[in-house]
Amino acid sequence: MTAASPTPAQPETLELGYSFCPNDTFIFHALHAGLVPSPLPVREVLEDVQTLNDWATSSRLPITKISYRAYFSVMDRYVALRAGGALGRGVGPLIVTRGEVGDLNGKVVASPGALTTAELLLRMVYPDAQVRRMRYDEVMPATARGEVDAGLIIHESRFTYPQYGLSRHLDLGAWWEGDTGLPLPLGAILVRRDLPAQVQLDLNAAVRASLDYAYAHPQASAAYIREHALEMEDAVMQAHIDLYVNAMSRDVGDEGERAVRELQRRAVAVGAAPASDLPLFVGEALVSGT
Template sequence: MTALSLGYSPCPNDTFIFCAMIQGRIPDAPRCREVLEDIETLNTLARKRRLDLTKISFHALGHLRDHYVLLRSGGALGTGCGPLVVAREPLRPEMLRGRKIALPGRLTTAALLLRLFDPGLDQLVYLPFDQIMPACQRGDVDAGVIIHESRFTFAEHGLSQVIDLGAWWEEETGHPIPLGGILARRDLGGAMHDRLNRSIRSSIEFAYAHPDDVKPYIRRHAQEMDESVMQQHIDLYVNQYSLQYGNDGEAAIRDLFARAERAGILPTSQRSLFE
């Protein structure tokens, strides 16, 4: 069988999840070829149907349901792990209207949460996620939505938190925050979808059981990230929902889609969301 193209980011949570699977340590896992890109690039590749399975933002999934299904393992949901709006000058959330706000891509879940929080925010610009804090520092933008390891370091860059979009979502809905999931091509079929779910769960379990075996792979792709920040990243974004969404995780995802469809941000679809 030809290797499946598997897209995920070089961020520690993704490399932690997929290391064992991509290195052939999971006996029943299908052979996969890694495609390491930032989340917005993965969103774009999936829209072009260039990947067999991939990490994706839930926002992007709303435009891909004809050709992809959501697997039940490998995703990023949780509490206290959502995108943050930060600014150089202290701002209150209601002061964001009319100000230029940087987002890490049009189809990121961060962009979706910001639009759900306040549909009246219309001065939006899109930058690679690692350029958002520097743009805020320089005053190129008035505020920025940050994700990934930036959550842990923004104060060191002289920035202040305006609002935690994840905390807003949790308070508004009572659900964990759906950030990203793993998609597989619909035409791979149910048997392969089940095999992929099992393989991803086994890969996560391997990483927890053998952290020293996966750490070199994680570190190699984490660039200059401090070891403690790398571990914080894993602890925050890899949890029981990564193993399997369960009823509460699936309810959170369905609620996100329902709200986005009612707001006209996502198109409605008759296609099943999950495999």
């Protein structure tokens, strides 16, 4: 009598962390819903970006959205996908105030998190600003109440700050573009480096396919995006997607790579991240033959 073959183990489910923001839910809906092929099933874990940044320091999730600033501090454990990130022009964080403030060195600025790209840029422009950290959705109310001299805002806040009686002090994205001539890297999608190289590449393809599906079938993700957009108005929600999802979300491209390397160089120069010679993106080691 022939022995029965062992029952194959159920495939591992990978936790995929991303934010509630419309650009992320737009990109990842099809992957989360199983509408596109994936090398392994994924399960969504939705959190604010600063929480995801913090979790990455302990390698909590195998795939995760993260600020590029935070990525530079966890490169020993993670590598960035070429797809799914947020880079571009006109996408940068803003510094807002209740009125004319002038030089912010020595002033108190509310920040959405120590590991955000936004705070790294603030440090480059105003190295002596006094930072007070809080959750990103608390920054504008605190600034409007006069609890801080200025607020560093990200995400959909760049569309809604006038509702709080606030004025734009500085567009940090415009400052970056003017200083470097490059698009601004904001957020990346990372996979753990200990995953097999082919799985990393297949996950990159799956994220790209998820984005392609979202563009081809915009109504498929509409309810999912709305569910997580809280009280965001429809026009703001769509403006958010239009601004933060672009060609570099499908592939970072040569210009995007140059921008990431320049941001990394500057982060190291100001002591915000350790130097690293590890590949920044999946597939680089395969291409170089190492």
